[in-house]
Amino acid sequence: MAYDYDLFVIGGGSGGVRAARVAAADGVRVALAEEDRMGGTCVIRGCVPKKLMVFASEFGEAISDARAYGWDLDEGRFDWPTFRGKLHAELDRLEGVYRRLLDGSGVTTYNARATVKDAHHVALSTGEVVSAGHILIATGGVPSVPDKQGAELGITSNDIFNLEELPASILIVGGGYIACEFAGILNGLGVKVTQYYRGAQILRGFDDEARGMIADQMRERGVDLHCGTTILAMEKRGGGVWVKSSNGHEEVFGQVLFATGRAPNTRGLGLAEAGVTLGRNGEVVVDDYSQSNLSSIYAVGDVTDRVQLTPVAIREGMAFVETVFRNNPTKVDHHLIPSAVFTQPEFGTVGLTEEAARAQEPIEVYAASFRPMQHAFAGRSDRVLMKLIVSKATRKVLGCHIVADHAGEMIQLAGIAIKMGATKEDFDRTVAVHPTMAEELVTIKTPVRTA
Numbered sequence: 001m002a003y004d005y006d007l008f009v010i011g012g013g014s015g016g017v018r019a020a021r022v023a024a025a026d027g028v029r030v031a032l033a034e035e036d037r038m039g040g041t042c043v044i045r046g047c048v049p050k051k052l053m054v055f056a057s058e059f060g061e062a063i064s065d066a067r068a069y070g071w072d073l074d075e076g077r078f079d080w081p082t083f084r085g086k087l088h089a090e091l092d093r094l095e096g097v098y099r100r101l102l103d104g105s106g107v108t109t110y111n112a113r114a115t116v117k118d119a120h121h122v123a124l125s126t127g128e129v130v131s132a133g134h135i136l137i138a139t140g141g142v143p144s145v146p147d148k149q150g151a152e153l154g155i156t157s158n159d160i161f162n163l164e165e166l167p168a169s170i171l172i173v174g175g176g177y178i179a180c181e182f183a184g185i186l187n188g189l190g191v192k193v194t195q196y197y198r199g200a201q202i203l204r205g206f207d208d209e210a211r212g213m214i215a216d217q218m219r220e221r222g223v224d225l226h227c228g229t230t231i232l233a234m235e236k237r238g239g240g241v242w243v244k245s246s247n248g249h250e251e252v253f254g255q256v257l258f259a260t261g262r263a264p265n266t267r268g269l270g271l272a273e274a275g276v277t278l279g280r281n282g283e284v285v286v287d288d289y290s291q292s293n294l295s296s297i298y299a300v301g302d303v304t305d306r307v308q309l310t311p312v313a314i315r316e317g318m319a320f321v322e323t324v325f326r327n328n329p330t331k332v333d334h335h336l337i338p339s340a341v342f343t344q345p346e347f348g349t350v351g352l353t354e355e356a357a358r359a360q361e362p363i364e365v366y367a368a369s370f371r372p373m374q375h376a377f378a379g380r381s382d383r384v385l386m387k388l389i390v391s392k393a394t395r396k397v398l399g400c401h402i403v404a405d406h407a408g409e410m411i412q413l414a415g416i417a418i419k420m421g422a423t424k425e426d427f428d429r430t431v432a433v434h435p436t437m438a439e440e441l442v443t444i445k446t447p448v449r450t451a
């Protein structure tokens, strides 16, 4: 049977666009539907605008550091509308790049919502129904907000980039990536930031020592962070949102930001009706090759609720093309994925935490925590952490955790060595780059702990 397309991709984010382009370059007849802006969460309302906001938020500290280094500078003032205008112009430019890349590779794009009708048919909001040999679900995720009274008064990370004005104060709810990143960003931009996290320490799942250090330094920088704290009640009051919290505190905040996780974006997609198995969070359940229980329907990226990271979605999209269109079944390797949390201070991490490694096997912990030269000179009390977890049996570095400026850049490179199976002795054989912070990773001679 002849289908309209060989592949129909639903979702124009990182995973969907990459799969569509790579397949089309091979001569596969590809169509892609996106109901919103091309580029998805990463480009339009995630990684990219967030990172630009991180840069914007760091200039206040840079200016005071510059003064400490002898520059004669005035403090100045951050102007949100000016920045926001430039930010959106940049996002428009990037969206254009994405569209051109798709057009240039011969992908037919539909600016429409698509829903799955059955194993080989997609219905578009334009009224058209198209058929395809394969359907790839790449619809990403959506912010999930706790189901509590008044929660609609809050905003999510989707809204932050479009605010007309920055609030004087904000309550951020959550202790994960997004909550901690925006606490630093908004604090740096001059917003009075309060953060409530329900658990004992922010950034659950990451290395404990790093979490503690980041929390301490967020507080030192001015974030009013309360762990073990939740919202009891919310009401609109006096131009802001009144919040009563579990620690007995009541306050009116300019805004409340819920950064309480993201859920797979499958609602109303017609998947369950078409017979596709969905998991507890609504995710498309897939095998190692990203195939759902229907052989013609695959899914990649956040919608599968595996690892919610752009580069992982891209890998999954490319592995899908290898598997389905190049006759080369390819699994995505989800082991030892380096990642960065753009908190202030920044955090880069790969591999096992000290806690997880200790539960797995006997280990040695090599760690250095110190005031880096650059900040010490400027009179800042910030400390950095360079930490390696080493297997006693194999000497392999099982995990690396860095809290420092540019930790994201450092962990990308440490990640290569660790992915290659480098041992502590391989690190030690490498000559230090001096004077840098990362040289500690190759010069620490004795473990601080064994377990």
Ligand code: NDP
Pocket (backbone or CB within 6 Å): 145, 146, 147, 173, 174, 175, 176, 177, 178, 179, 181, 197, 198, 199, 203, 204, 230, 259, 260, 261, 262, 307, 308, 309, 339, 340, 341, 342
């Ligand atoms: P996370 O899962 O990282 O964090 C969610 C936070 O919200 C946790 O602290 C969680 O608490 C808390 N929470 C969940 N439900 C509730 C609730 N009902 N009431 C109160 N608190 C709640 O999600 P994010 O939204 O921060 O980010 C989503 C994903 O996006 C990340 O996991 C990450 O993979 C990706 N991302 C990556 C970035 C990067 O690479 N730099 C940046 C931003 C996002 P608890 O810990 O107790 O469960």
